[in-house]
Amino acid sequence: MKISHFVSVLIIFQIFISCKPSPSGKQEPPQHFSLAANVSDEGFDPVRLARIDSLCEHAIQNNILPNVVTFVARHGKIVHYKAYGFRNREKNIPVQKDDIFRLASMSKAIVTVALMTLYEEGKFLLDDPLAKYIPAFSNMKVMENFNPQKGTFTTRPAKGPITIRHLLTHTSGIHYGNLSGNDLYEKAGIPVLHSKDSLTIAQVVDRLATQPLAHDPGAGWTYGLNTDVIGRLVEIFSGKPLDVALKERIFDPLGMKDTWFYLP
Numbered sequence: 001m002k003i004s005h006f007v008s009v010l011i012i013f014q015i016f017i018s019c020k021p022s023p024s025g026k027q028e029p030p031q032h033f034s035l036a037a038n039v040s041d042e043g044f045d046p047v048r049l050a051r052i053d054s055l056c057e058h059a060i061q062n063n064i065l066p067n068v069v070t071f072v073a074r075h076g077k078i079v080h081y082k083a084y085g086f087r088n089r090e091k092n093i094p095v096q097k098d099d100i101f102r103l104a105s106m107s108k109a110i111v112t113v114a115l116m117t118l119y120e121e122g123k124f125l126l127d128d129p130l131a132k133y134i135p136a137f138s139n140m141k142v143m144e145n146f147n148p149q150k151g152t153f154t155t156r157p158a159k160g161p162i163t164i165r166h167l168l169t170h171t172s173g174i175h176y177g178n179l180s181g182n183d184l185y186e187k188a189g190i191p192v193l194h195s196k197d198s199l200t201i202a203q204v205v206d207r208l209a210t211q212p213l214a215h216d217p218g219a220g221w222t223y224g225l226n227t228d229v230i231g232r233l234v235e236i237f238s239g240k241p242l243d244v245a246l247k248e249r250i251f252d253p254l255g256m257k258d259t260w261f262y263l264p
Helices: 046-061 104-120 164-168 201-208 226-238 242-251
Strands: 067-074 077-088 141-147 152-157
Touching: 046 067, 046 077, 104 164, 104 226, 104 242, 164 226, 201 226, 226 242
Parallel strands: none
Antiparallel strands: 067 077, 141 152
């Protein structure tokens, strides 16, 4: 089965509560869920909830998605929790509600929350320059012209520094390396989705700092590898590898027993 067949979408409609200290100073326990006896009592319209079924079934039947798992809850009461489609379409193996999915870019939210827990601890300020903590991001350049035939480009100095706020809002100018139809990051040895090389986050981020920005920091919005840099900041501020920091700060406190940096 080709890897492309594993492309899946996990739709989660859930009201999360943060794992924050209670007024007594003690950490609140993870939220527990139970099935709602009546969805209307929880403030939901059963007719509108039924639209989720029709939407997901349409996506499966028309080969838009191979599978979907939904989860809708409010105040700890589950009003919609279903699985649609197949884990393995070729063998007609249906997907299960507790199957493990690759989070992909939803990991951005997790890493960002981890950084903000460190912000709450006073480790940094949002408008601190990134170079204060990662010196490689000093004296950044902005791409001006790109020659796709030769793979060459010209740059100019950035008009200002990248701040941590810029990373969080994707306004730093850091991109995905394909600004002009030529993958700059691949040439620089910067993995975007995956890598067979044994690279640390620190090594990847330092390589990223050598590449030109799409625009001046704060001058525009560009989706890119900002959260990779945030992950490195989590390591720096926590003094721990990213996978350990996420487990200790997010997964364990919230009771996320099935969420891992790598499959256990």
